[in-house]
Amino acid sequence: MDRRNFLKLSAGAGALALFQITGVSCAGSGGGLVIQESLPYKADALEPYISEKTIRFHYGKHHAGYVKKLNQMIKGTAYAGLGIEAIVQKTYGSAGETGIFNNAAQVFNHTFYWNSMKPGGGGVPDGVISEKINADFGSYDAFKKDFASAALSQFGSGWAWLVKDGDALKILKTSNADTPIAQGLVPLLTVDVWEHAYYLDYQNRRADYIDAYLEHLVNWAFAETNLVG
Numbered sequence: 001m002d003r004r005n006f007l008k009l010s011a012g013a014g015a016l017a018l019f020q021i022t023g024v025s026c027a028g029s030g031g032g033l034v035i036q037e038s039l040p041y042k043a044d045a046l047e048p049y050i051s052e053k054t055i056r057f058h059y060g061k062h063h064a065g066y067v068k069k070l071n072q073m074i075k076g077t078a079y080a081g082l083g084i085e086a087i088v089q090k091t092y093g094s095a096g097e098t099g100i101f102n103n104a105a106q107v108f109n110h111t112f113y114w115n116s117m118k119p120g121g122g123g124v125p126d127g128v129i130s131e132k133i134n135a136d137f138g139s140y141d142a143f144k145k146d147f148a149s150a151a152l153s154q155f156g157s158g159w160a161w162l163v164k165d166g167d168a169l170k171i172l173k174t175s176n177a178d179t180p181i182a183q184g185l186v187p188l189l190t191v192d193v194w195e196h197a198y199y200l201d202y203q204n205r206r207a208d209y210i211d212a213y214l215e216h217l218v219n220w221a222f223a224e225t226n227l228v229g
Contacts, residue, residue: 032080034087034104036067037111045119049212054200062196063110070103084108085181092182105177109159109190113197116189118219125220129188129227136169144214146171147191151210157194160210163187164227188223 039059044052070087074080079087079100084107091101124140125133137143143162150173151160158175164186172180180187191213198209 032074032082033071034067034074034084034107036064036107037114039114041119046117046217049201049216050117050198051201054198057200058192058196059110059114063107066103066106066110070100070107073100073103084111088179088182101182102177105179105182108181109177109179110192112187113159113190113192115222116191116219117213117217118222120216121220122214122216122218125218125223127220127224129220129224132169132227143171148207148210148214151191151193152207154193159190159192159194161187161190162223169227186226186229188226189218 039055043055043059046055074087079090082090084104087104088101088108091097091104094101124130130140133140133143137146147160147162150171154160154173154175156175158173158178161172161174161180163170163172163180169188170185172185174180191210193206193210198206202209
């Protein structure tokens with residue numbers, strides 16, 4: 001799934017359906033409800049690096065919870081019917097709408113995270129994304145070191161990102177629900193470093209989780225699609 005398609009977290013017609021791990025999205029219709037995109041792979045597809053149990057809690061409870069709460073908060077407001085990216089950008093920095101921003105941004109961030117991974121991913125990329133990484137970081141190894149350092153050093157809950165800022169690739173870390181799209185940046189890939197993303201599988205070994213993500217899970221095709229637009 002490319003970035004353009006997954007960003008179609010939009011309104012539908014009717015009541016919000018039950019969340020499901022595989023198969024179909026959490027579909028909604030009417031009332032301008034945001035939908036939870038279905039996973040781009042089966043719940044056990046990232047094993048042994050991320051377990052099915054983690055996916056079922058993370059996607060089925062945490063991510064689903066943000067979608068449910070967001071829909072409760074935007075029902076009957078001017079945000080009902082907007083795409084998730086628009087909700088994030090319109091509520092960013094507004095003190096009176098912090099709750100809407102936090103939940104909308106977490107819906108966006110999680111959807112982006114699922115798509116940033118794939119079974120059999122990771123390792124050294126090729127193609128346009130490889131050329132750009134080499135140009136902007138000096139080498140893939142330099143990128144890997146800097147990205148892992150950002151993810152590991154993020155204090156508490158948050159995210160590490162590879163983003164495009166103008167013509168340059170940069171590594172960014174954000175706290176809690178903060179997200180690059182609120183800052184006018186183009187995200188290429190992300191790793192979730194909230195503890196619920198890895199604790200069932202790695203406990204306090206965040207470094208091992210980050211290494212597994214980079215070596216075995218990164219969806220470089222998705223990153224390249226975001227890069228070239």
